[in-house]
Amino acid sequence: MKAAPFEYSRAADIDEACALLAADESTRVVAGGQTLVPMMAMRLARPTRLIDINRIAALSYIRDDGETIAIGATTRQCVVERDPLVARKVPLLARAIPWIGHAATRARGTIGGSLANADPAAELPLLAITLDAVLNYRVDGQTAEMPARDFFIGPMITTLPTGACLTGVRFPVWRGAKVGVGFHEVNARRSDFAFVSAAAQVELGDDGECKRIAIAIGAAVDFPMRLDSAEQQLQGGALADAAVQAAVTDALADIDPLADLHASAEYRRRVAINLAARAVADARSQAQGSKNHAH
Amino acid sequence: MRIELNVNGAVHELEVEPRTTLLDCLRDQLALTGAHAGCEHGVCGACTVLFDGVAVRACLMFAVQAQGTPITTIEGVTPGPGELSPIQDAFCETHGMQCGYCTPAMILVAHALLANNPDPTREDIVEAISGNICRCTGYAQIVEAFALAAERLRGANRPSELRK
Numbered sequence: 001m002k003a004a005p006f007e008y009s010r011a012a013d014i015d016e017a018c019a020l021l022a023a024d025e026s027t028r029v030v031a032g033g034q035t036l037v038p039m040m041a042m043r044l045a046r047p048t049r050l051i052d053i054n055r056i057a058a059l060s061y062i063r064d065d066g067e068t069i070a071i072g073a074t075t076r077q078c079v080v081e082r083d084p085l086v087a088r089k090v091p092l093l094a095r096a097i098p099w100i101g102h103a104a105t106r107a108r109g110t111i112g113g114s115l116a117n118a119d120p121a122a123e124l125p126l127l128a129i130t131l132d133a134v135l136n137y138r139v140d141g142q143t144a145e146m147p148a149r150d151f152f153i154g155p156m157i158t159t160l161p162t163g164a165c166l167t168g169v170r171f172p173v174w175r176g177a178k179v180g181v182g183f184h185e186v187n188a189r190r191s192d193f194a195f196v197s198a199a200a201q202v203e204l205g206d207d208g209e210c211k212r213i214a215i216a217i218g219a220a221v222d223f224p225m226r227l228d229s230a231e232q233q234l235q236g237g238a239l240a241d242a243a244v245q246a247a248v249t250d251a252l253a254d255i256d257p258l259a260d261l262h263a264s265a266e267y268r269r270r271v272a273i274n275l276a277a278r279a280v281a282d283a284r285s286q287a288q289g290s291k292n293h294a295h
Numbered sequence: 296m297r298i299e300l301n302v303n304g305a306v307h308e309l310e311v312e313p314r315t316t317l318l319d320c321l322r323d324q325l326a327l328t329g330a331h332a333g334c335e336h337g338v339c340g341a342c343t344v345l346f347d348g349v350a351v352r353a354c355l356m357f358a359v360q361a362q363g364t365p366i367t368t369i370e371g372v373t374p375g376p377g378e379l380s381p382i383q384d385a386f387c388e389t390h391g392m393q394c395g396y397c398t399p400a401m402i403l404v405a406h407a408l409l410a411n412n413p414d415p416t417r418e419d420i421v422e423a424i425s426g427n428i429c430r431c432t433g434y435a436q437i438v439e440a441f442a443l444a445a446e447r448l449r450g451a452n453r454p455s456e457l458r459k
Contacts, residue, residue, distance in 0.1 A: 001335035008296065008359050009311035030360075037316075037355045038336035050313065052360055078349075102426030104340060104404075107349045109355065191425055 003040035007049040013043035013056055014138045014165060020051045022140075024273040029053055029165055031074050031113035034105045055145060059167060061114070062086060068134075068170035069184040073112025077124075078103065080111060090171045092181040092201050096123050099183070102191040112166045115151075118158045118223070120258070121193040123185075125152050126218035129226055129285060130199040133171045136183050139164035152223040174213065176203035180286030182279035188262060195263040198275035202239065202283035210239050215248065220257050220272045227276060239284045241277070248276040298362045302327065303371030311358045318342045319430050320358035321368060324325035329369035333428075343400035344368050350407040369399035372406060381451070382406060382444040391440030393431035399429050412451050415441065426441040 007188055011017035028047035030036055031054060039045035042181040053059060053074055057277040061072040064084050070092050071080060072246075077100055079295060080086050083191060089093040100106055100114070100123050114124040128135070128148035136145045139161050151158050160166065165215050205211045213234050215227040230247035257268035300307045302325060309324055318335075321344070333341035335354045335438045340452040343355040344426060345367035346445070372380045382405045385391070392398040401424060408423040429437060 002317075002319075003314040005312065005314050008357070011360075033355055033357075033360075034337060034352075037357070040314075041336045041354070050357075054360065103341060103423060104350045104352055104426045105337065105355070107346075107351050257319075 001041045003037070004046045006040075006047055008052065009049060010052045010055060014053070014059065015141060017051050017053050017056070017165050017223055018138055019164060020049065021165060024048060026189065026292045027051060027164065029116075031116075032076065032105075032109040033113075033240055034101065034109040034121055035117050035119070036114070037206065053165070061168075062100060064089070065170065066155055066173075068172050070137065070168055070170045071111050072168045073116075073166045074110045075112075077106040077109045077111060077114070081106060087102040089173045090131070091179070092183065092199060093171065095181050096127055096183040096199060099123050099185050099190075099194075099197075105191075111169060115169060116158065116166045117154050118121075118152050118154075119193075120155050120221065120223050121197070121219035122197075123194070123197065123218070126197055126216055128152075128171075129203060129224040130170060130214050130216040131171050132214070133169050133175060135160075136164060136168045136170070137161075137164045143167070146227075149156070154222045157239070174201065174212070178204040178287040180283040180288070182282030182284075182286070184275040184278050184282075196220050196268050196271040196275055198272065200279035200283040202280065202287050204239075204284070204287045206290065210237055210284075213239075213280070213283075215251075215276055216292040217252070217276055218274045220252075220268045221255055222258070225255070230276075234280075239280060241281060244280045245273070245277045248280070249273050252276070253286055296359050298359055300325070300361055300366065301320045301363060302359065302366045303368060304365075309358070313357060313359050316354050317344070317356045317357045317366075318353035320361075321353060321366075325451075327368045332395055333396070334388050338428070339397075339418075340404075341397055341400050343403050343427065345407055348407065348410065350404050357369065361417060366407075367403070368403060372402065378415050380406075381447050382409070385444035386437075386440040388442055389436045389439040389443055391433065391436045393429075393433045397427055397429045399427070401437055405444055408441070409445055409448055413445060413447055417442070 018056040027049040030050045059074040063070040081097040120210045133148045180202050183202045185194045187194050200215045203212040213231050218224040230251035257265040259265040331341035333339035337352050344353045366405045
């Protein structure tokens with residue numbers, strides 16, 4: 001369980017990291033290393049060079065941009081987990097991040113690393129999809145951005161261009177008075193990879209009707225998936241349990257779920273329906289009960 | 296590569312390959328064998344060290360990445376030669392160990408937890424050790440050890456008549 005030999009470079013800034021990346025296609029960026037290093041130990045990954053971006057101070061931040069909360073790529077998951085601004089403005093993040101690995105891996109794991117790794121079972125890609133986050137990256141000396149929906153296209157596969165380095169992510173802030181969130185996950189043991197996960201965020205109007213809703217599931221198919229048709233059906237309604245269950249069942253009728261030794265395709269579909277419905281129910285209850293402070 | 300590692304308050308100049316994990320460097324080059332090599336891919340937690348006061352996996356970091364950051368291993372938590380820290384004492388008293396393989400990591404996790412949370416609930420303790428596997432499954436006594444250590448440390452600087 002020792003990594004194969006590689007060269008190591010500590011990038012002073014993001015453009016140096018990009019230049020090193022562009023020079024050799026078997027180079028990899030290391031941020032928290034909580035996925036890449038075990039992959040290297042098992043020799044499933046054999047990069048010729050690691051570019052360490054941990055000490056690029058400009059990549060570690062949590063910033064209130066008004067419409068969005070911007071988070072730097074190397075910001076540690078544990079920092080976001082405990083950040084009061086995040087808890088107030090993007091409560092779904094605060095709710096779901098404790099499900100990522102365990103405390104010792106969140107102490108090193110980064111926001112950008114998890115997004116760039118694009119594991120279909122990972123929480124952060126699911127949250128980015130649920131909230132329509134926008135990913136920022138740097139390539140060829142230029143700054144660019146991409147909606148999360150265009151970013152995740154397969155298991156550990158993203159549309160990040162060759163030679164590009166993720167620099168941060170922006171999560172939209174829902175400013176309504178009654179906003180609630182829900183998150184559920186089923187796994188073999190807490191901290192392990194999800195068999196299925198589901199996230200929802202709901203905004204209710206004064207009369208309790210659903211003004212806005214976002215629902216997504218993770219780990220069920222090759223990448224986190226929004227339930228667009230369910231959202232359309234539920235918008236404007238009262239989010240009654242039966243209506244939610246019917247809408248998510250419809251939305252998941254045609255998916256082709258992953259299957260493995262632990263969880264069959266049919267199990268994953270059934271659990272996805274139930275977790276999505278529970279996530280919406282939690283979000284609705286929270287929106288009914290508490291005032292949102294995100295404005 | 297030539298690096299400087301700051302371990303338990305002492306700075307060591309070392310020559311390491313980039314692929315040498317912090318764990319292997321501590322064990323093989325500094326003879327600090329209290330950090331244990333269990334799974335070597337981040338699952339078991341036996342290699343836990345404090346990296347700038349935070350519990351991390353020493354097997355999931357390369358030694359070159361640790362340059363300059365203060366690291367504490369189990370060898371660095373004792374107040375003096377032949378003595379035990381209050382947390383180590385608590386593990387002895389509650390029999391918070393059987394084979395001992397997971398113990399240094401558990402104690403470091405306790406140090407990290409109690410530094411920020413002097414009065415943890417049982418849930419806080421269970422959450423804190425959730426990333427550390429004890430294959431003797433002596434978790435009940437480990438949780439007791441955390442609670443006893445917390446109680447002792449809370450009372451440590453208080454007059455005896457005020458201690459609970």
